Amino acid sequence: MTAPATGAHAGNGRRRFVAPLRGHVDAACFRHPLFDGYGEYRDLLTAPHWPDIEALNARMPLSGTRFARQDAGLLADGLHYEARTAQGCIATRADNWHDLFNAMVWLRHPALKHALNQQQCRHIARMGSRERSPAQQALTQFDESGVIVQVRDAALLDLWDRHDWAALFRANAARWHDGGITVAAVVGHALMEQVLVPGRLLVGKCLVVLGDPADVLKQVIESMSAGAILTAPSELRPLPLAGIPGWHAGQDAAFYGQEDYFRPLRDGRVYPRPL
Structure with missing residues (x-):
C-alpha cells in the first residue's frame, strides 16, 4: 500500500512522516x-x-x-x-x-x-x-505496521495482555532470546520507513501465534484468507518495539517507566485469543 506511515510513538507527533533523502x-x-x-x-x-x-x-x-x-x-x-x-x-x-x-x-x-x-x-x-x-482498517494497519509474534510460553502472553511491560521485556529478557517469545516476521513497511530516522520509538500492530506450529506464516495466511482474522483493528495487539531486548539503546528501569510510550492497559480493553 502507499498510505502514509503509521505506527510511530505518539510522542513523535502525528504529522505525516517525511523520510530523509x-x-x-x-x-x-x-x-x-x-x-x-x-x-x-x-x-x-x-x-x-x-x-x-x-x-x-x-x-x-x-x-x-x-x-x-x-x-x-x-x-x-x-x-x-x-x-x-x-x-x-x-x-x-x-x-x-x-x-x-x-x-x-x-x-x-x-x-x-x-x-x-x-x-x-x-x-x-x-x-x-x-x-x-473495520476489516479494511485492520488489514491496512497490519500491512503498514504489522508484526507477527510467536509466543511459546503462555505466561508471557498474560503479561502482554496486562501491559506489564517491565515484566515482559526486562524481567523476562532471556525469553526473547531462548524462544519463549519471538518476532517471527516484520511485515509493516511503514515501520521500516521510520527506522530511517534514528531513535524513533515504534509500535508494532501484532498478530500473535501461540505454541509451536510448523509454519507460523502459513497459519497466519490461511486464517487471513478464510476471513477468520483481521476483521477489526481491535484484534491487533500493540507492541512497543523499542522495549524488545536489544532493539533500542538504554533499556534501563527509567526507560521502561515511560508511560507515554509503554502505555498502561485501557479500562475494558480485552485482546482476542491468539492463533
Missing part, C-alpha cells in the same frame, strides 16, 4: 533487528542509487505479479490501487522509501501480501471504494 540515510540503520529476515535485499537499500522497476521485477518470486512505475499513464486506468494489484500490477513510486519497503515485503513474503490484497478486494467489492469497513 536517500543520500542522508546512515546505512547502519538497516542493521536494526527489525530488518532481520531481509538481509538478501539489503543491497536495494544501501546502494548509492535507487533500484529501478526492472531490478525489482527481476527478483519478484510470484508469477504473474510485477511492479509498475506509478505515473500519470498508469493511473489513467482509473483503477483502485488494490484492484490494480489484484490484476498483477503493483503501482510503485520511483525514488520513494515507503514504496521500496513495500516492494521488499512483496519480495520476501509474496503469499502474505497476496492474501492481504485478496481480502482488501473482497471488502471493496462489498463496500465500494468510498467507504472502509
